[in-house]
Amino acid sequence: MAYMGATHTRADLAAADVGDALAGVRERFILPEGVIYLDGNSLGALPRATAARVQDLVVRQWGRDLIRSWNSHDWIGAPARIGGKIAPLIGAGADEVIVADSTSVNLFKLVTGALSLRPGRRVILTEPGNFPTDLYILQGVSDLLGERVELRVRSREALPDAIDDDTAAVVLTHVHYKTAERWPMAAITARAHAHGALAVWDLSHSAGALALDLNRDGADIALGCGYKYLNGGPGAPSFVFVARRWQDRMAPPLSGWMGHADPFGFGDDYRPASGIRRQLCGTPAMLGLAALEAGVDEFGGLDMAQVEAKGLALGDAFIALVEARCADAGWQLASPRASAARGSHVSFRHPDGYPIMQALIARGVIGDFRAPDILRFGFTPLYLRFVDIWDAVETLRAVIDTGEYRDPRFSARATVT
Amino acid sequence: MAYMGATHTRADLAAADVGDALAGVRERFILPEGVIYLDGNSLGALPRATAARVQDLVVRQWGRDLIRSWNSHDWIGAPARIGGKIAPLIGAGADEVIVADSTSVNLFKLVTGALSLRPGRRVILTEPGNFPTDLYILQGVSDLLGERVELRVRSREALPDAIDDDTAAVVLTHVHYKTAERWPMAAITARAHAHGALAVWDLSHSAGALALDLNRDGADIALGCGYKYLNGGPGAPSFVFVARRWQDRMAPPLSGWMGHADPFGFGDDYRPASGIRRQLCGTPAMLGLAALEAGVDEFGGLDMAQVEAKGLALGDAFIALVEARCADAGWQLASPRASAARGSHVSFRHPDGYPIMQALIARGVIGDFRAPDILRFGFTPLYLRFVDIWDAVETLRAVIDTGEYRDPRFSARATVT
Numbered sequence: 001m002a003y004m005g006a007t008h009t010r011a012d013l014a015a016a017d018v019g020d021a022l023a024g025v026r027e028r029f030i031l032p033e034g035v036i037y038l039d040g041n042s043l044g045a046l047p048r049a050t051a052a053r054v055q056d057l058v059v060r061q062w063g064r065d066l067i068r069s070w071n072s073h074d075w076i077g078a079p080a081r082i083g084g085k086i087a088p089l090i091g092a093g094a095d096e097v098i099v100a101d102s103t104s105v106n107l108f109k110l111v112t113g114a115l116s117l118r119p120g121r122r123v124i125l126t127e128p129g130n131f132p133t134d135l136y137i138l139q140g141v142s143d144l145l146g147e148r149v150e151l152r153v154r155s156r157e158a159l160p161d162a163i164d165d166d167t168a169a170v171v172l173t174h175v176h177y178k179t180a181e182r183w184p185m186a187a188i189t190a191r192a193h194a195h196g197a198l199a200v201w202d203l204s205h206s207a208g209a210l211a212l213d214l215n216r217d218g219a220d221i222a223l224g225c226g227y228k229y230l231n232g233g234p235g236a237p238s239f240v241f242v243a244r245r246w247q248d249r250m251a252p253p254l255s256g257w258m259g260h261a262d263p264f265g266f267g268d269d270y271r272p273a274s275g276i277r278r279q280l281c282g283t284p285a286m287l288g289l290a291a292l293e294a295g296v297d298e299f300g301g302l303d304m305a306q307v308e309a310k311g312l313a314l315g316d317a318f319i320a321l322v323e324a325r326c327a328d329a330g331w332q333l334a335s336p337r338a339s340a341a342r343g344s345h346v347s348f349r350h351p352d353g354y355p356i357m358q359a360l361i362a363r364g365v366i367g368d369f370r371a372p373d374i375l376r377f378g379f380t381p382l383y384l385r386f387v388d389i390w391d392a393v394e395t396l397r398a399v400i401d402t403g404e405y406r407d408p409r410f411s412a413r414a415t416v417t
Numbered sequence: 418m419a420y421m422g423a424t425h426t427r428a429d430l431a432a433a434d435v436g437d438a439l440a441g442v443r444e445r446f447i448l449p450e451g452v453i454y455l456d457g458n459s460l461g462a463l464p465r466a467t468a469a470r471v472q473d474l475v476v477r478q479w480g481r482d483l484i485r486s487w488n489s490h491d492w493i494g495a496p497a498r499i500g501g502k503i504a505p506l507i508g509a510g511a512d513e514v515i516v517a518d519s520t521s522v523n524l525f526k527l528v529t530g531a532l533s534l535r536p537g538r539r540v541i542l543t544e545p546g547n548f549p550t551d552l553y554i555l556q557g558v559s560d561l562l563g564e565r566v567e568l569r570v571r572s573r574e575a576l577p578d579a580i581d582d583d584t585a586a587v588v589l590t591h592v593h594y595k596t597a598e599r600w601p602m603a604a605i606t607a608r609a610h611a612h613g614a615l616a617v618w619d620l621s622h623s624a625g626a627l628a629l630d631l632n633r634d635g636a637d638i639a640l641g642c643g644y645k646y647l648n649g650g651p652g653a654p655s656f657v658f659v660a661r662r663w664q665d666r667m668a669p670p671l672s673g674w675m676g677h678a679d680p681f682g683f684g685d686d687y688r689p690a691s692g693i694r695r696q697l698c699g700t701p702a703m704l705g706l707a708a709l710e711a712g713v714d715e716f717g718g719l720d721m722a723q724v725e726a727k728g729l730a731l732g733d734a735f736i737a738l739v740e741a742r743c744a745d746a747g748w749q750l751a752s753p754r755a756s757a758a759r760g761s762h763v764s765f766r767h768p769d770g771y772p773i774m775q776a777l778i779a780r781g782v783i784g785d786f787r788a789p790d791i792l793r794f795g796f797t798p799l800y801l802r803f804v805d806i807w808d809a810v811e812t813l814r815a816v817i818d819t820g821e822y823r824d825p826r827f828s829a830r831a832t833v834t
Contacts, residue, residue, distance in 0.1 A: 030476075
């Protein structure tokens with residue numbers, strides 16, 4: 001599906017849209033006028049159905065039915081129900097996924113849980129430049145557990161060979177948040193298993209964009225973000241995957257009442273639920289869950305292989321057009337050129353990356369910047385068109401050609417970049 | 418403010434409403450027709466402003482402004498901003514409170530954090546029958562940290578004398594979820610301090626109902642629930658209090674990126690933020706935060722001493738009327754009779770507690786049941802009237818007198834009781 005080359009025109013891209021089996025899915029989302037949104041990998045756009053779903057939760061369920069809604073609207077079942085809807089997007093069984101807490105909190109649960117499955121082993125292996133909260137949480141686990149944990153951080157090149165018989169768990173983000181580099185999940189997992197270690201995959205930058213198949217690839221444990229490609233809204237709850245074979249053997253360090261075998265027995269002693277429900281901790285965050293469910297429901301009927309192929313084709317087109325049309329020596333592709341090695345976003349380095357991105361955003365092309373010099377562009381297959389890629393690159397070209405990014409207002413740093 | 422005695426009439430209660438300085442606050446809430454809601458201690462009612470606030474967050478902020486809202490609508494500042502609004506309700510400084518995660522997750526953070534402040538001490542002291550998730554989380558901390566922690570569970574009578582020089586932290590729920598018994602916060606905290614221990618208070622059943630003054634009472638660490646008396650909606654985020662003197666010395670075991678000194682620097686090494694922001698972990702759950710902020714805003718301009726006095730007076734009236742008018746030998750008051758020793762709910766034991774509560778709910782009087790035999794009635798000072806107490810007791814009387822609670826349909830157990 002290499003839609004693009006240097007000699008293509010906007011008409012060629014429009015033709016690609018006509019041939020796009022997913023083109024109609026865009027109608028399921030609300031996208032503001034005058035904006036080309038290339039940041040759905042950071043915060044997914046608003047599905048058309050979400051506002052009414054959230055409003056129903058607030059007004060009818062909470063407001064009218066009050067406490068009874070835990071039963072009558074099955075609030076209590078929401079974490080498992082939504083988990084079951086995420087499962088087919090990631091190649092998991094419906095009873096292997098549940099929604100709870102934030103990605104950061106879930107990583108803490110899962111890594112301490114993984115350690116409990118590998119008694120006698122103390123090494124957690126990850127890579128430098130992993131998404132910061134992943135590294136921070138691993139450091140926190142290590143600080144808390146002291147001598148029982150050794151955190152080893154090895155470069156992407158050295159990491160596979162660093163998996164050894166001391167390794168308890170390999171903890172990696174499947175698609176790198178900056179570069180979009182994709183780890184070969186099956187190969188790394190197999191290598192971990194060969195040494196008796198577990199593989200823990202952070203799917204934050206892949207779930208909802210790639211055709212994941214956790215069970216085919218042998219994954220033990222995974223988690224991911226609800227507010228990126230799953231379109232669950234800002235700060236949406238995160239999802240957790242634990243392969244069936246581990247669920248009842250894993251210690252739940254955050255042993256809150258919702259993970260109890262009988263949460264409404266109100267007994268004094270913790271007795272973990274069997275199955276994936278053990279991964280729950282506190283009371284389900286219903287507003288966030290309602291929005292996440294609406295987001296996940298938008299994937300109904302979609303073929304994830306088609307979703308992945310479109311996202312990668314959008315990325316291919318973007319790379320080809322930037323390199324062909326934005327005549328500036330400063331560009332350096334920071335993502336793999338081969339789409340099979342990439343996730344659904346593309347990054348370029350540029351020494352003026354920060355002001356260029358601000359100038360682009362001012363013109364309504366929204367990507368983001370990641371220090372020190374990365375411009376990151378996300379290609380959400382559900383609501384982007386091929387012509388959006390053309391128009392985004394033309395805007396980028398204008399920002400460069402006019403030199404407008406040199407305006408001092410584009411150099412001022414905001415809190416969140 | 419003893420409004421009620423056995424000889425009072427509904428007219429007397431109506432007169433109490435006329436004299437109630439808080440009567441007008443009821444207008445700030447949406448309460449369904451035909452319902453007397455005595456479960457605001459479990460899930461607060463819907464404030465009139467909430468639906469529009471949440472809708473604005475979803476449609477205008479998320480939908481239209483997308484990722485830019487982290488800056489332009491100060492999403493990033495929401496946890497501290499809302500914490501600052503909760504602070505005056507609990508007698509804390511605005512920079513001592515922040516909103517994040519669930520109560521269960523926060524207790525884990527705070528107890529492991531408290532241990533980090535008391536090196537060399539391993540005893541965590543609590544009481545049996547504490548709210549289950551509190552006990553479960555403490556058990557989880559103990560299981561995870563092994564020999565570094567000893568969990569001692571001592572009865573309410575024995576607990577004060579059990580505080581000794583080995584105690585790292587005393588962890589108690591200020592108002593008991595079943596009985597509404599109130600711990601003397603200042604006295605227990607002083608006793609903990611006399612032995613060099615810290616006091617950690619779960620305010621889930623007191624914040625928003627009682628006139629708390631954490632700093633006057635010397636509290637070190639506290640947390641509470643957003644969806645009970647604060648009316649933040651089902652599964653609302655929880656709040657955390659850490660006294661200024663401890664904030665920068667406390668290790669954050671859940672060291673997620675939002676608690677980093679420079680979260681958008683995307684560095685590889687965790688460096689905790691100074692101040693209360695260190696208690697943050699993952700990305701703020703914006704839908705839940707928007708609803709919680711609306712709930713907390715309803716306290717604007719209210720005098721918490723007046724709020725507390727009204728809630729206790731409602732409880733006094735309820736006790737007096739049940740004992741005078743519900744002629745059934747089965748009732749046994751499970752809460753302190755003296756209002757100063759109570760929170761804002763009242764519990765009675767009755768051998769037929771479960772079906773009686775179900776029959777009451779069927780008639781629109783919503784309280785809840787806590788095993789094995791407790792009927793729990795919450796008296797939310799912001800939206801309950803004194804006549805509601807009369808009407809609720811008359812309904813209870815009818816349920817008993819008719820014997821309708823013996824209908825088999827009221828004995829069937831639901832998931833959430």
